[in-house]
Structures are given as C-alpha cells and as structure tokens.
Amino acid sequence: MNPAGPDVKPYDALLVLSFGGPEKPEDVVPFLENVTRGRGIPRERLEQVGEHYFLFGGRSPINDQNRALIEALEKDLAEQGIDLPVYFGNRNWDPYLADTLAQMSADGVQRAAVFATSAYSSWSSCRQYRENLLDAVEQVEGAPRLDKLRQYYNHPGFIEPAVDACLAALAELPDGGDRARLVFVTHSIPTAMAETSGSEDPLGQPREAYVRQHRSAVDEVARRVREATGRAHRHDLVYCSRSGAPSTPWLEPDVNDHLEELATDGVSSVVLMPIGFVSDHMEVIYDLDTEAMATAERLGISAVRAATAGVDPRFVAMVRDLLLERAAAERGEAPERPAVGSMPAGPDVCGVGCCPNPRGPRPALCGRDS
Numbered sequence: 001m002n003p004a005g006p007d008v009k010p011y012d013a014l015l016v017l018s019f020g021g022p023e024k025p026e027d028v029v030p031f032l033e034n035v036t037r038g039r040g041i042p043r044e045r046l047e048q049v050g051e052h053y054f055l056f057g058g059r060s061p062i063n064d065q066n067r068a069l070i071e072a073l074e075k076d077l078a079e080q081g082i083d084l085p086v087y088f089g090n091r092n093w094d095p096y097l098a099d100t101l102a103q104m105s106a107d108g109v110q111r112a113a114v115f116a117t118s119a120y121s122s123w124s125s126c127r128q129y130r131e132n133l134l135d136a137v138e139q140v141e142g143a144p145r146l147d148k149l150r151q152y153y154n155h156p157g158f159i160e161p162a163v164d165a166c167l168a169a170l171a172e173l174p175d176g177g178d179r180a181r182l183v184f185v186t187h188s189i190p191t192a193m194a195e196t197s198g199s200e201d202p203l204g205q206p207r208e209a210y211v212r213q214h215r216s217a218v219d220e221v222a223r224r225v226r227e228a229t230g231r232a233h234r235h236d237l238v239y240c241s242r243s244g245a246p247s248t249p250w251l252e253p254d255v256n257d258h259l260e261e262l263a264t265d266g267v268s269s270v271v272l273m274p275i276g277f278v279s280d281h282m283e284v285i286y287d288l289d290t291e292a293m294a295t296a297e298r299l300g301i302s303a304v305r306a307a308t309a310g311v312d313p314r315f316v317a318m319v320r321d322l323l324l325e326r327a328a329a330e331r332g333e334a335p336e337r338p339a340v341g342s343m344p345a346g347p348d349v350c351g352v353g354c355c356p357n358p359r360g361p362r363p364a365l366c367g368r369d370s
C-alpha cells in the first residue's frame with residue numbers, strides 16, 4: 001500500500017450504482033414487478049422475460065458481477081494508496097440503494113462519488129438512476145451528498161477492452177475472422193426516449209445523445225480493430241431486448257432481424273459485440289448468447305460473442321480515474337478528461353432537462369436543474 005496516494009478529497013466513499021437482478025427463483029416475479037411498475041409492459045412480455053431468468057435457475061449474474069467489480073476496485077484503490085470504502089446499491093433489487101445510503105450514513109460517510117454501471121445517456125440509462133438517487137436520499141436521514149461520475153462510453157478504459165474483445169472474438173472465428181462483420185449490440189429504447197436523450201443546455205450535450213454516443217463508441221472501436229487487423233471489417237449498430245407495447249416504436253434493427261439481413265447479403269461470419277453493456281448480465285447471456293446465437297446458427301452464420309468490460313483492469317482503473325478526475329474538479333482544479341472518438345468528454349453535471357422521464361417531469365439529483 002502506498003501511503004502517499006492521490007488526493008480523493010472531498011470524497012470519503014465510492015458508491016457503485018446498478019440495476020440489480022434476482023438471485024433465486026422466488027425473486028424473479030417481485031424483481032420484474034419492481035422493474036416494470038407503472039410502465040405498461042404487456043403481461044406476455046413479462047412472462048417471456050421471466051422465462052429467460054428461469055432458464056438460468058432464477059438467478060441473474062448481474063449482482064455477482066457487480067460484487068466482482070467492487071472487489072477488483074477495492075484492490076485497485078488499495079494498490080494506489082487510496083483509502084476509500086466502496087458501497088453497492090441497486091435500483092431494482094437487494095442491496096437496495098436506500099438501504100446502502102442508510103449504511104453509509106451510519107458509517108459517517110459525508111460525500112460520495114457514484115459510479116453507475118451504464119455508460120450512455122438516456123432516461124433509462126442515466127436520468128432514471130439520478131431519480132433513484134433523489135428518492136433514496138429523501139428516504140434516508142443524514143444521507144451523504146452524492147456526485148454521479150460522468151458518462152464513460154468514450155473513455156479509453158471502456159474503449160480499449162472493447163477493441164481487444166473484438167480482436168479475440170475475430171481470432172476464434174473459423175476463418176480467423178478474415179471477412180467477419182462486426183455487429184455492435186446495445187439495449188433498444190423507445191425512439192421517443194432516444195430522441196430526447198441528452199440535454200438542450202448549451203453547456204451540456206445535444207439531443208439524440210443515446211444513439212450518437214453509441215455511434216461514436218462503435219466507430220472508434222471498429223476503426224481500432226481495422227487498424228490492428230489491417231482488414232476492412234464492416235460494422236453495424238443494432239439493438240436487443242426490445243420491450244414495451246408492440247405499438248410503441250423502439251430503436252431498430254433488432255439483432256435477430258439484422259442477422260437475417262446479413263445472411264441474405266451473403267455474410268457468413270460475425271462478431272457480436274455487446275457495446276451497450278458493461279458485464280455479462282441477462283441481456284447478454286440470454287438475448288445474445290442464447291437467442292441471437294441460435295438465430296445465427298439457424299442461418300448458417302458463424303458467430304462469436306465478444307466479451308464485455310467486466311473486471312478488465314483497464315475498466316477498473318477507469319473508475320478510479322473518473323473518481324480522481326471528479327475529485328480534482330470539485331477541488332477547483334482543471335483535471336485532464338480523457339475521451340476518444342468523435343465526442344468530447346461529457347459534463348460532470350447533467351444539463352437542464354437532460355434525458356426527461358417519458359411519464360412527465362420528475363426531479364433528480366446530480367443535474368444543473370436539481
């Protein structure tokens with residue numbers, strides 16, 4: 001342990017904020033009720049998604065993956081001489097955010113940085129977490145002050161592991177990936193939510209941030225992959241896990257439909273890269289590894305799914321770097337803000353009206369309007 005580690009003032013803790021998932025069959029239905037309360041998701045869709053969880057014994061891998069990330073972070077921080085406790089709180093399952101904030105308050109934590117396991121802007125992937133933070137803070141007496149760390153879809157610590165994951169997946173394909181298509185996949189969201197993602201604030205990011213941020217990330221990863229292989233791999237951005245009512249438009253094309261299209265065009269080898277996700281949770285192990293892989297097999301396409309960031313040391317170091325960057329900014333310094341691709345580093349504080357809730361205005365923490 002290095003006793004003279006970097007300065008983390010004003011923070012005395014780090015909070016890892018995630019989605020949460022069921023851990024046993026009895027959890028599945030209550031978990032789905034938590035996720036979809038008031039969302040108008042058709043019953044049929046819920047039953048289907050419940051089956052995805054039951055297929056894996058009623059246990060989502062997401063909580064274990066977050067615990068592994070936290071363990072890796074604790075080790076990384078200690079190695080850097082940073083003495084900072086790391087807490088874990090979820091939106092939809094135990095450990096619930098409010099319980100974690102109560103524990104932090106009991107431990108005397110005054111001000112914490114918040115790392116959310118979602119790299120992009122949109123109501124689902126950013127502002128909803130900020131609403132959850134406000135709700136939880138309001139429930140907990142003496143809750144710490146919380147600063148959500150900036151979006152990291154264009155941070156080198158997120159992009160570099162994605163490039164290596166694509167290269168490793170290419171190498172696993174029968175032809176060594178010589179003519180493979182790179183198919184980047186992210187979570188679909190309603191097109192109305194995609195259009196209003198980001199901020200109108202001239203100091204923040206412009207609208208349609210969800211798709212533009214993804215384009216920036218996938219173009220950068222694909223560019224680096226081509227540079228490394230010296231081959232002209234084409235690439236696409238497609239979507240998975242569509243939910244909601246069939247009459248509501250969501251981002252398309254769906255990964256399965258896209259594979260059909262590719263097969264028609266004579267493509268016979270693809271890498272499926274889950275660029276929208278940071279670990280191998282249910283969307284990855286069911287929607288990609290189970291469903292999309294079956295589609296590829298039926299179509300005679302050789303497909304390999306590329307790894308998510310998980311506990312890649314560069315991703316873990318990125319969390320530490322984001323924390324140190326924000327700590328310096330809060331102390332009034334002007335830290336470097338690493339960003340790669342076509343978009344600049346995002347703001348520390350979300351802009352006014354950023355990523356509005358589709359069901360009407362709701363206050364949230366960590367924005368210029370809160």
Ligand SMILES: CC1=C(CCC(=O)O)c2cc3nc(cc4[nH]c(cc5[nH]c(cc1n2)c(C)c5CCC(=O)O)c(CCC(=O)O)c4C)C(CCC(=O)O)=C3C
Nearest residue numbers: 019021035039049060062118124125187189243281282283
């Ligand atoms: C953008 C986005 C991310 C990525 C950003 C982030 O990571 O936050 C994400 C992640 C996740 N989504 C997850 C699970 C679910 N999402 C659902 C429903 C929905 N997701 C949406 C969007 C997103 N979701 C939306 C617009 C809905 C419709 C309902 C609503 O408007 O809110 C439903 C309901 C059933 C259904 O699919 O219809 C479930 C069960 C899990 C846990 C996985 C596990 O257990 O391993 C994770 C990490």
Ligand SMILES: [Fe+2]
Nearest residue numbers: 124187241283
């Ligand atoms: Fe979701």
